[in-house]
Amino acid sequence: MLSDAEFAIVAREVKTRSGAVLTREVAGPAEIRLQPLARREGFASVSELIAAARIRPDGRLWNGIADSLAQCETRFFRDRALYSRLRDDIIPAAIARRGHERIRIWSAACATGQEPYSIAMLLEEAREQGLNPAVEIIGTDFSDRLLEKARSGLYTQFEVQRGLPIRKLVAHFEKAGDLWRLTDRLRASVRFDNHNLLKHPDHLGQCDIILLCHVLTGFDMETRAQIVQRASELLHPEGCIVLGAGEIMPEGCDGLTFANGVIARTGAARRAA
Amino acid sequence: MKRCLIVDDSRVIRKVARRILEDMRFEVEEASDGLEALQACRRQMPNAILLDWTMPVMSGIDFVRHLRKEPGGDQPTVVFCTTENDVERIAEALKAGADEYMMKPFDGEILHSKFAEAGLI
Numbered sequence: 079m080l081s082d083a084e085f086a087i088v089a090r091e092v093k094t095r096s097g098a099v100l101t102r103e104v105a106g107p108a109e110i111r112l113q114p115l116a117r118r119e120g121f122a123s124v125s126e127l128i129a130a131a132r133i134r135p136d137g138r139l140w141n142g143i144a145d146s147l148a149q150c151e152t153r154f155f156r157d158r159a160l161y162s163r164l165r166d167d168i169i170p171a172a173i174a175r176r177g178h179e180r181i182r183i184w185s186a187a188c189a190t191g192q193e194p195y196s197i198a199m200l201l202e203e204a205r206e207q208g209l210n211p212a213v214e215i216i217g218t219d220f221s222d223r224l225l226e227k228a229r230s231g232l233y234t235q236f237e238v239q240r241g242l243p244i245r246k247l248v249a250h251f252e253k254a255g256d257l258w259r260l261t262d263r264l265r266a267s268v269r270f271d272n273h274n275l276l277k278h279p280d281h282l283g284q285c286d287i288i289l290l291c292h293v294l295t296g297f298d299m300e301t302r303a304q305i306v307q308r309a310s311e312l313l314h315p316e317g318c319i320v321l322g323a324g325e326i327m328p329e330g331c332d333g334l335t336f337a338n339g340v341i342a343r344t345g346a347a348r349r350a351a
Numbered sequence: 352m353k354r355c356l357i358v359d360d361s362r363v364i365r366k367v368a369r370r371i372l373e374d375m376r377f378e379v380e381e382a383s384d385g386l387e388a389l390q391a392c393r394r395q396m397p398n399a400i401l402l403d404w405t406m407p408v409m410s411g412i413d414f415v416r417h418l419r420k421e422p423g424g425d426q427p428t429v430v431f432c433t434t435e436n437d438v439e440r441i442a443e444a445l446k447a448g449a450d451e452y453m454m455k456p457f458d459g460e461i462l463h464s465k466f467a468e469a470g471l472i
Contacts, residue, residue: 158467235436235454239461243468244452248441 080105084128088143091131095144096220097276097305098296108147115146148221149296152189154242155196157291157323160339164287165200168318168340172286173211175316180212181286186309187275187293188217191228191268192237195260197289198267199250216282218273225270231260275305279312286314291322302328306341310334318342353471354378354395358388358411359403359432364455368401368432371459375472385409389417396423399471401462402449404433404440412447419448428469432457 080088088108089100100108109124116127119139131139155161172181185194194217201213219225238247238258251258273279275293288309294302306328309319319334319341321327327336335344355377357368362383369379380397382388386409388400400418404411411431418424430451431444441452451469453461466472 236461239454239457240464241468244441244465245445248438248445253436253438 080109080124080128084125087132088128088147091140092144092147095141096148096274097301098144098147098149099298100147111146112143115142145221145223148189148219148224149187150189150221150224151292152192153240154192154238154246156193156241158241160291160320160323161196161200163339164197164320165204168287168320169197169200169211169213172314172317173213175314176286178212180214182214182216182283183287183289184279184282184285184309184312185215185217185289186273186279186305187290188219188228188270189221189224190233190237191217191225191231191270192233192241193217193289193291194228194268194270195231195264198264199246201267202250202264215268216285217268217270218279218282219270220272220274222272225272228268229265229270231265232257233260234258275308276301278308282312284314284317285312286317288313288317288319290319292325294321294325294328299328300330303330306331306334310341310343313343315343316346318346352376352378353398354380355399355401356380356382356388356391356397356427357401358382358385358406358414359401360384360406361403364403364432368462371462372401374459375463375466385411385414385417388414389421392418392421392424392427396426398427399466399469400427400429401432401453402429404431404435404444412444415444415447415449428471430465430469432462 085105092098092100112124112127116124119127121127131143183197188194194215197215201211204211217228232254234257250261250264321339327341333344334341355372357365357379359365360383365381372379380391382391384406402411415429429449430453431449432453432455434455436454444452451465453465
């Protein structure tokens, strides 16, 4: 277990780099998650890793520590009701608004990619039914380690059994040894990019739908509002930010309206009503 | 209360699955092979069947083929629970009439997720 002093400095540095708030209860799991990094960097213990990070000026070890502690709790089709809404209402409405133009969906803090790939599966199935939605899907995370796994499209048997109906597994995956690999077509349909939610997402361009599902809970209240506010600046005027089941818009978001799990610009929400 | 029939020749697996299913508020019955399961279904069709593939006397795949021809045999939701994890095997199970498919090893979260996918909870 990390000492109080070690935990305090790790929590401070992680918050600076990723915004994530570490609570004291995760000190034990945090040490376990840092052990592979300590080994790779040639340290005998996590304490040695932290001590070295404190004296090295380039911040590389701290970045590695923040990456190793990045939130990676995700699954395919998490919140089934939400995916039904996306398929039946939210995505079709965005497509109808855009006409023949391509719509853009951004899955923020997507970790190992299950969320953007779940969207890609929905769209693939729409194509099989004769529809041809023009959609660009972007998945971002600040952790290169998680993005590398997302890009690989390789998942364990445990991961593909959490939330993924068996018919979707058969339709969209193939066996790769002990793992399951998404089809090339599906992998190619999602673009992954490194993005830290503490920074402005300008480079991602305008988005029609932004998925911030189960992301905000890892941050303090002030940071939550900042993330939503920054994301909203990317929104198409009629676009929306989607939160996870049971989540609400943080206080302090200007010009935004929250209803039924979805955040929209106040004017757009009024027009829709 | 919904009823689930666990069909597996391993007593350990039946015990583990029973514990999880009872926590999910299912009334549980057990069978150790396909023939025993078929007889249980003829007495009373369960709402759900958690089904192993490889068993003595009658395999899971033969059981589900027989079950779907029985009067009322289209009613139970059949979820395979097996070490068979090839795509061809999964496709074969779905074609034979299975509704969902779970690969061993499994835990409570996976079982819960699969039963939710199958509309059982």
